[in-house]
Amino acid sequence: MYAQMIKTASNGIKPREEMSEEERAFQDKIDNDIKIEPRDWMPEDYRRTLIRQIGQHAHSEVVGQLPEGNWITRAPTLERKAILLAKVQDEAGHGLYLYSAAETLGVSRDELIELLHEGKMKYSSIFNYPTLNWADIGAVGWLVDGAAIVNQVALQRTSYGPYSRAMIRICKEESFHARQGYDAIRAMAFGTPEQKRQAQDALNRLWFPALMMFGPSDAESTHSEQSMAWKIKVKSNDELRQQFVDQTIPQIEYLKLDLPDPNIKWNEERGHYDFSEPDWPEFFNVIKGNGPCNVDRMKDRVAAWDDGEWVRDGLLAHARKKAARKVAAE
Amino acid sequence: MTRDEALFEFLLRMGDNTLILGHRVSEWCGHSPVLEEDIALANTALDMIGQTQLWLGLAGEVEGKGRTADNLAFLRDAWDFRNVLMVELPNGDFGQTLMRQFLYDAWSFVMTDWLKGSADERIAAIAEKAHKEVTYHLERSGDTVIGLGDGTEESHRRMQAALDYLYPYCGEMFEKDKADELLAEAGIAPDPAELRAEYDDIVGRVLAEATLAIPGGDYVHKGGRNGRMHTEHLGHLLTSMQWLQRAYPGAAW
Numbered sequence: 001m002y003a004q005m006i007k008t009a010s011n012g013i014k015p016r017e018e019m020s021e022e023e024r025a026f027q028d029k030i031d032n033d034i035k036i037e038p039r040d041w042m043p044e045d046y047r048r049t050l051i052r053q054i055g056q057h058a059h060s061e062v063v064g065q066l067p068e069g070n071w072i073t074r075a076p077t078l079e080r081k082a083i084l085l086a087k088v089q090d091e092a093g094h095g096l097y098l099y100s101a102a103e104t105l106g107v108s109r110d111e112l113i114e115l116l117h118e119g120k121m122k123y124s125s126i127f128n129y130p131t132l133n134w135a136d137i138g139a140v141g142w143l144v145d146g147a148a149i150v151n152q153v154a155l156q157r158t159s160y161g162p163y164s165r166a167m168i169r170i171c172k173e174e175s176f177h178a179r180q181g182y183d184a185i186r187a188m189a190f191g192t193p194e195q196k197r198q199a200q201d202a203l204n205r206l207w208f209p210a211l212m213m214f215g216p217s218d219a220e221s222t223h224s225e226q227s228m229a230w231k232i233k234v235k236s237n238d239e240l241r242q243q244f245v246d247q248t249i250p251q252i253e254y255l256k257l258d259l260p261d262p263n264i265k266w267n268e269e270r271g272h273y274d275f276s277e278p279d280w281p282e283f284f285n286v287i288k289g290n291g292p293c294n295v296d297r298m299k300d301r302v303a304a305w306d307d308g309e310w311v312r313d314g315l316l317a318h319a320r321k322k323a324a325r326k327v328a329a330e
Numbered sequence: 331m332t333r334d335e336a337l338f339e340f341l342l343r344m345g346d347n348t349l350i351l352g353h354r355v356s357e358w359c360g361h362s363p364v365l366e367e368d369i370a371l372a373n374t375a376l377d378m379i380g381q382t383q384l385w386l387g388l389a390g391e392v393e394g395k396g397r398t399a400d401n402l403a404f405l406r407d408a409w410d411f412r413n414v415l416m417v418e419l420p421n422g423d424f425g426q427t428l429m430r431q432f433l434y435d436a437w438s439f440v441m442t443d444w445l446k447g448s449a450d451e452r453i454a455a456i457a458e459k460a461h462k463e464v465t466y467h468l469e470r471s472g473d474t475v476i477g478l479g480d481g482t483e484e485s486h487r488r489m490q491a492a493l494d495y496l497y498p499y500c501g502e503m504f505e506k507d508k509a510d511e512l513l514a515e516a517g518i519a520p521d522p523a524e525l526r527a528e529y530d531d532i533v534g535r536v537l538a539e540a541t542l543a544i545p546g547g548d549y550v551h552k553g554g555r556n557g558r559m560h561t562e563h564l565g566h567l568l569t570s571m572q573w574l575q576r577a578y579p580g581a582a583w
Contacts, residue, residue: 308363
């Protein structure tokens with residue numbers, strides 16, 4: 001998922017009678033589940049909202065390399081190291097794919113990266129939490145990618161064609177990641193007492209941050225209505241969060257780990273699990289830049305970009321020279 | 331030295347090179363100059379860790395003491411490692427990392443090409459698979475060396491500095507000892523020195539196109555492939571790589 005609190009670039013939904021002819025035709029397409037493609041007419045606010053959402057999603061994939069990369073050099077076996085490398089490589093590939101989807105809306109990857117580095121765009125709050133023991137890597141695959149899947153499966157039906165197609169492709173890889181993550185944490189939950197302790201610690205620390213990935217509760221989510229009408233957003237934050245909780249509790253029970261929240265209980269009447277709300281003041285603090293890793297994550301990304309400038313310039317200069325030589329030879 | 335002892339030594343050399351270099355390359359994760367490079371470096375590291383599993387897996391089998399590839403990777407101390415010194419050096423900047431990759435890939439390309447015809451079928455099979463990957467790695471690292479060598483003034487300067495620093499480490503890949511002689515006689519592995527001409531040819535062509543000058547002097551830094559004297563860097567690398575296996579002995583992961 002990785003797209004949270006996307007501010008819709010409009011002030012509420014426009015009533016149909018106030019819409020222009022173009023806007024009406026656009027809304028009709030959406031209502032009839034016809035995908036919007038890059039060359040189709042679209043309201044400027046729709047385009048801007050999508051750029052925010054897809055851009056934030058892309059940034060999350062890229063920044064998400066850091067907490068997982070934190071353990072690549074310490075992976076405990078060759079196989080686990082290979083799996084983790086393959087996963088992180090996939091995430092970077094998702095970033096690339098999503099930046100390309102954003103580019104179809106008329107914004108370049110470099111512009112988006114600049115906005116991120118200037119603090120004008122965000123990435124998912126989850127990547128501002130640290131990975132502290134090896135079980136965290138399992139938990140990230142299981143819970144974080146698991147939460148992402150719940151959101152992204154819904155987004156496969158999103159109205160913008162390139163984004164929808166990106167989601168379909170990305171979901172396939174994410175399911176594989178989630179299974180690998182679960183397999184890694186399973187090995188620890190059923191391992192030595194020390195390993196089990198690490199697995200429990202990872203679950204306890206990452207449970208609420210994973211729930212926060214879906215964004216604030218519907219009551220507080222002010223920007224959702226227009227995005228839902230445009231089918232940029234397909235299900236509400238609370239619906240998606242509930243779905244994630246319902247599918248994850250039995251998995252925790254299978255691992256014989258303690259539930260990370262004393263209020264988790266099956267509610268017969270609702271047909272869902274009850275659970276505690278995450279600490280929303282903490283969430284808003286992380287969003288504002290006060291999470292445990294915000295500063296370091298951005299410092300790392302900006303340094304990578306700045307230190308790499310000479311490489312990008314060098315390769316570009318060479319490509320130009322080569323093209324000029326080719327022209328000269330013809 | 332028996333032939334199996336020589337073979338064990340040889341397989342450690344192959345597997346330790348890919349293990350240590352794969353580890354170094356993986357340190358770049360999330361810190362590359364551009365997203366495509368993050369993907370490419372992770373992919374290269376992944377291939378090398380895959381090759382490590384095969385080389386060290388066979389090493390354990392040949393040794394016959396029940397050690398697995400993981401045992402060999404995570405439970406040996408520095409003096410038992412048999413990688414060449416070049417691969418354990420710190421990454422330096424992106425240019426140095428790619429220059430090292432190129433200097434190694436060119437050797438690995440020539441080596442695995444020879445090994446495809448090894449008298450030992452198990453080695454030939456691993457080489458067959460590895461050679462396909464290495465061919466692609468060499469193409470990529472060679473192109474990058476050319477692009478940055480023949481890029482801007484700054485990129486040229488950095489690439490020349492990387493070459494000056496790394497070139498004295500290249501000679502170790504062509505050193506020969508008793509184990510190499512035994513395996514060469516049996517047609518299992520090449521006499522390393524015999525690979526030099528083709529290596530020089532590949533490296534010479536790419537560096538010329540990159541407008542980079544091969545440094546003079548024939549001093550060779552060595553001591554890794556026979557384990558006599560590694561650099562100070564290897565111990566630190568192993569400290570992080572082996573930490574979990576050392577801290578929680580006997581656990582299954």
